[in-house]
């Protein structure tokens with residue numbers, strides 16, 4: 191992505207960042223979380239790093255309850271965005287603090303009303319709702335946890351006026367044990383404040399810019415500058431859940447799998463909490479039909495052996511793809527009370543050579559997409575019909591993979607990938623690290639925390655075959671070398687299963703300093719789009735030269751993680767012109783011819799940008815958003831979708847049995 195600011199703004203930004211003014215300005219209004227001591231007291235209240243954060247799944251010992259629906263909502267429009275803290279809005283019904291509206295959870299709040307100010311709001315947004323807790327939960331032998339699947343970006347939550355959790359960063363879950371705070375027979379009041387401000391040290395980074403010229407701007411006027419090409423949707427975007435566990439419970443489980451001949455191995459390592467001495471753990475592996483395959487009793491660590499193993503294969507690589515076993519873990523607590531957790535497990539191996547990406551020792555070619563969580567009205571809000579539709583479209587096209595560009599996607603989406611055999615490059619939200627400040631030690635420390643949280647969340651997923659620690663950083667800067675060595679090294683340290691790690695590069699092969707640390711080289715480029723505009727004939731030369739040079743430099747396999755062109759659905763021009771459907775197709779066809787030259791060599795995948803049109807900040811290069819989708823934002827196919835479908839199914843038939851009707 192190119193940063194799209196006009197020259198005046200750009201000059202101002204440079205000036206501001208040179209003087210480190212952005213951070214000061216953030217403090218000036220106090221509307222960033224730091225002003226409320228969030229960062230200082232983080233370790234005390236954020237979900238602790240030692241917690242496992244297993245995805246809440248119902249069982250005979252666990253209940254899960256969603257707190258979805260209409261919440262009360264109020265954006266703090268005060269000039270310093272601090273009225274909510276000054277007046278302690280969490281201590282009273284939100285409607286007593288001023289005007290409130292109904293806000294759906296989960297959803298981004300931006301596109302729910304007709305209010306332009308709310309769409310573009312920057313600062314603290316306040317949510318509140320009440321709920322009853324069943325008296326059956328008032329049990330000393332059980333705990334109740336409140337979990338946010340994600341809220342963007344900084345969050346503070348209070349239950350019954352008591353602060354329970356703070357979290358830095360969107361797209362990843364956080365939770366708090368609320369057993370001792372819940373009330374019974376009276377409503378519990380949950381208040382949540384979410385702040386979407388991006389600063390040079392958030393991930394993704396951004397800047398706040400004050401327009402201090404009183405002749406041209408109203409007093410106190412500021413804007414949020416983004417360094418990424420998607421709308422900064424905000425709010426409680428994924429489900430909020432209450433779940434229970436027994437007081438002695440499975441806090442975490444880490445698995446890794448291996449295959450030798452026809453035998454599969456599942457190594458497991460459980461973390462049990464709530465008891466000071468070791469408790470017995472029974473681990474059973476069940477097949478798809480719930481038949482017992484193996485049972486192991488241990489103190490939490492061990493291995494399950496599977497004869498005649500059924501491997502987890504990607505979609506189209508087997509007639510029975512995405513085979514999932516269930517690892518049933520039973521923790522024997524005191525007084526006969528046990529905790530049961532069922533983890534879906536796919537047995538597969540991943541290996542990278544200098545020219546190939548091997549899944550179960552077979553070459554895997556990524557036929558995929560860059561995507562976004564994005565749709566009309568709900569923004570980045572989780573939406574089951576949309577998820578189902580998207581997976582149907584992914585399979586209709588014959589794709590087998592996507593990258594979670596440019597942040598971790600909802601766990602409900604990741605479940606679908608595991609279940610349907612859609613392979614994932616799992617990307618963290620570090621998009622747009624562009625300035626020296628973005629590579630500071632402070633950002634680096636936060637970036638490492640984010641990678642720890644991401645790996646902790648997705649480490650057991652068979653669909654996740656590689657981590658991406660960033661998208662298009664300024665990897666030519668000297669600071670980038672140590673930075674990427676460290677973040678990639680850290681990611682390898684926290685993932686015991688040894689998945690490959692990468693980041694996505696848009697710098698030139700002769701200036702980039704980070705690619706040396708990546709296991710796979712992931713490249714984005716937009717020939718005949720952001721330069722040589724309209725000159726489709728250059729693609730073949732430039733794409734070929736680029737792939738050759740990168741391979742010569744690193745001798746590592748390469749994925750083309752982005753290429754493409756905007757097309758306004760229904761705009762036709764022949765001969766093709768930019769923004770027409772024909773131009774998008776021509777760009778694709780030209781890239782395809784280069785991909786075909788390198789597919790049998792070291793090119794291990796192609797991912798078009800983008801699956802569907804998506805919303806961005808407003809700019810002269812964006813027509814109500816980015817239009818590089820092969821589907822519209824409403825998921826209708828452009829002509830390009832048929833072209834891609836034709837290609838992806840043809841490639842699929844070359845690499846394995848097709849397993850669906852066309």
Ligand code: GCB
Nearest residue numbers: 191192419661662714816818
């Ligand atoms: C990129 C970015 C992506 C943008 C895309 C574009 O390189 O990774 O976030 O949306 O270019 O369309 O400019």
